[in-house]
Every structure is written in structure tokens, then in C-alpha cells.
Amino acid sequence: MPDTYSEIVLDHFSNPRNVGVLLDSDGDARVENPVNGATLELYLNIAEGRINQSAFKSLGCTATIAAGSMVTELINGQTVQDAGAITRFDIEAALGGLPPTRKHAASLAEDAIRAAIANYQARVVG
Numbered sequence: 001m002p003d004t005y006s007e008i009v010l011d012h013f014s015n016p017r018n019v020g021v022l023l024d025s026d027g028d029a030r031v032e033n034p035v036n037g038a039t040l041e042l043y044l045n046i047a048e049g050r051i052n053q054s055a056f057k058s059l060g061c062t063a064t065i066a067a068g069s070m071v072t073e074l075i076n077g078q079t080v081q082d083a084g085a086i087t088r089f090d091i092e093a094a095l096g097g098l099p100p101t102r103k104h105a106a107s108l109a110e111d112a113i114r115a116a117i118a119n120y121q122a123r124v125v126g
Helices: 007-014 062-075 080-084 088-094 104-125
Strands: 027-032 039-047 050-059
Touching: 007 062, 027 104, 039 062, 039 104, 050 062, 050 080, 062 088, 062 104, 080 104, 088 104
Parallel strands: none
Antiparallel strands: 027 039, 039 050
């Protein structure tokens, strides 16, 4: 059975939000799914503990690109703490669900959030 995507996934794939690189990012990360090779790069601009801008780049399937786009919408305007609490289940729900063979995309996006926040925190402490 072929993968069936929600209208939300298809919209974020066809019209991804916040694509690109923030050269002056306060935190960033590149994560990869070792099984299928999909990658997601996430960049954060943070002021006073709040994510005021994020951007992403992705190489992967429809779901991976849509998850990267959705993550930027979910975290923009959030505190670092609230963004760090977003899970793959939150991402999948925001996308209107993912086919069983594409749930890895939401996990990759969650990993990207955690890694970018960890990078930011390491810069602030270090």
C-alpha cells in the first residue's frame, strides 16, 4: 500500500516554511537518519530565552521535508524550554498524521530540535 499523506503534509512539502540557513544562528544542528540517509539541519535565533526565528534545510522524503517545515512553525515564538518539550508525537499530530513507514520523519525533527537547543546551551554556558 502506498504512503498516503495528509493535506497538511502535502502543503508543507509543496510550500515549505522557513527554508534556509541563518548564518548568525545562536544554535544549530544537523541530524541524520542512519537507516535511510535523510538529513535535517535546524537553525535557531534566540533572544531572552525565546526562539524568535528558525530555519531548516532537509534532504529526504516528503515527510522529512514537511516535518522540518512544521517544526519551524511550532517552535517560532516559543521559549527554549517549551520548544525543547516538543515531541515527535506533537510534530506528527501537527502534520495530521504520518504513514507508518514515514514516522521516522517526526523523530528526526524532534532530534533536530534537541540537538539545536543543546548547541545553543553549550554556546551560552561555554
